[in-house]
Amino acid sequence: MLQHLIRQDENLRMVPTDRAELTAAVDRLQEELATGPDPDRTRVLTRWIGTAQLSLGNHDEAHTFLRRSLELAITSGNVRAIVATELNFGDAHRYAGDIETAETFYRSALDTARGQCPELLDYALQHFGKHLMERGDLTGARTHLQEALRLRIAKGDTELVESTQAALDRIGTLIGNSIAAEGEWSRRWTAWLQARTGIADPARWHDGFPALREQIQGLAAHQRVQPRHLWDQPFPAELVAAMATEAEKALFSEGYLHNGKRNTAVGEAANHFASQVDLAAIVARATGLEVEQPHTGVYIGYTEGQSLDFHLDEAGFGEANLIICLQHTRPIDAGRASTTAFISAAGYLECDLAAGSGVVFDGALTPHGRTPLGAGESITLISLGFRARDQARRVLSDLPPAPA
Numbered sequence: 409m410l411q412h413l414i415r416q417d418e419n420l421r422m423v424p425t426d427r428a429e430l431t432a433a434v435d436r437l438q439e440e441l442a443t444g445p446d447p448d449r450t451r452v453l454t455r456w457i458g459t460a461q462l463s464l465g466n467h468d469e470a471h472t473f474l475r476r477s478l479e480l481a482i483t484s485g486n487v488r489a490i491v492a493t494e495l496n497f498g499d500a501h502r503y504a505g506d507i508e509t510a511e512t513f514y515r516s517a518l519d520t521a522r523g524q525c526p527e528l529l530d531y532a533l534q535h536f537g538k539h540l541m542e543r544g545d546l547t548g549a550r551t552h553l554q555e556a557l558r559l560r561i562a563k564g565d566t567e568l569v570e571s572t573q574a575a576l577d578r579i580g581t582l583i584g585n586s587i588a589a590e591g592e593w594s595r596r597w598t599a600w601l602q603a604r605t606g607i608a609d610p611a612r613w614h615d616g617f618p619a620l621r622e623q624i625q626g627l628a629a630h631q632r633v634q635p636r637h638l639w640d641q642p643f644p645a646e647l648v649a650a651m652a653t654e655a656e657k658a659l660f661s662e663g664y665l666h667n668g669k670r671n672t673a674v675g676e677a678a679n680h681f682a683s684q685v686d687l688a689a690i691v692a693r694a695t696g697l698e699v700e701q702p703h704t705g706v707y708i709g710y711t712e713g714q715s716l717d718f719h720l721d722e723a724g725f726g727e728a729n730l731i732i733c734l735q736h737t738r739p740i741d742a743g744r745a746s747t748t749a750f751i752s753a754a755g756y757l758e759c760d761l762a763a764g765s766g767v768v769f770d771g772a773l774t775p776h777g778r779t780p781l782g783a784g785e786s787i788t789l790i791s792l793g794f795r796a797r798d799q800a801r802r803v804l805s806d807l808p809p810a811p812a
Contacts, residue, residue, distance in 0.1 A: 726793030
């Protein structure tokens with residue numbers, strides 16, 4: 409009845425097509441409501457009025473009418489009406505800034521739709537996806553909206569498909585902007601770090617740290633994972649050796665130079681390793697962060713004289729990075745070995761990795777690098793990226809800007 413008087417704005421929120429006309433329509437509905445219609449008609453009228461008031465920005469009035477409509481739907485046992493009104497009530501709280509209450513209504517509607525009202529599942533997914541988008545969980549939002557899109561394509565409703573596609577397009581833009589912003593943020597921090605400290609002279613690190621302390625502590629406050637050296641892990645030696653062999657061949661034939669070292673994509677041996685070892689559980693035990701199985705990986709090879717200066721990774725690699733040493737060769741009479749190094753809130757941390765040992769850390773928020781390799785030294789690593797199971801832990805917000 410009111411659809412032609414309501415549209416979506418650039419933020420995909422409901423607004424009037426004509427404020428005066430929508431206000432007049434609300435007045436007419438309230439006049440009918442005042443006549444005391446039967447409970448079913450009252451439920452419909454109060455839902456329409458509540459939705460219209462929501463679009464007009466009258467949050468208190470929207471809550472009052474939608475609450476009454478929901479109570480009537482629950483009393484009548486009309487599951488379809490319960491789902492639809494909970495979605496409207498979720499919107500009312502979201503528009504008013506009450507995110508937690510909004511999520512309660514969206515989740516209730518989504519759960520009920522999945523179990524008892526599949527014809528409204530696409531609507532529940534759409535509303536919840538837009539809520540997640542506004543909350544900043546762009547990955548979760550896209551997952552829900554993609555499911556809604558599949559259902560709407562199956563329905564064959566062009567208007568609904570276009571509505572969901574508009575939301576997905578908006579998420580694509582936001583993700584692109586987020587990646588660009590995070591990449592620029594990482595580059596600025598890396599430039600600041602490299603102007604003030606270097607990887608080549610560990611003897612000078614501790615003397616120079618006091619000048620970095622305050623800024624590094626600001627970064628550390630946001631870390632999802634603290635650097636931790638994993639000395640003794642259940643990595644089967646034969647699987648580590650198989651990856652070392654695969655990495656050596658791939659780095660030689662397909663490797664590309666990146667930041668002064670060679671990188672290449674992981675292959676069959678690494679995939680087999682990940683299928684045999686519960687890497688997510690190892691990371692979770694070591695860090696306290698529940699993660700999914702690794703979503704990406706790369707082989708890395710260093711040879712004599714190579715190093716990697718202190719830097720921050722871009723956020724896309726994951727909330728937790730696990731580096732496992734596959735092979736570390738150095739002459740018996742060599743002096744100092746190359747190490748994986750971090751700048752932590754307490755100072756510098758070095759990890760001398762031997763084959764089968766590793767280190768886990770948050771690469772996007774922990775400055776890290778590798779000290780120079782000595783004469784005759786070489787090292788081969790696999791670096792794996794993990795995403796947090798909790799979608800909220802994936803979102804980086806309120807990060808300290810790179811110091812001037």
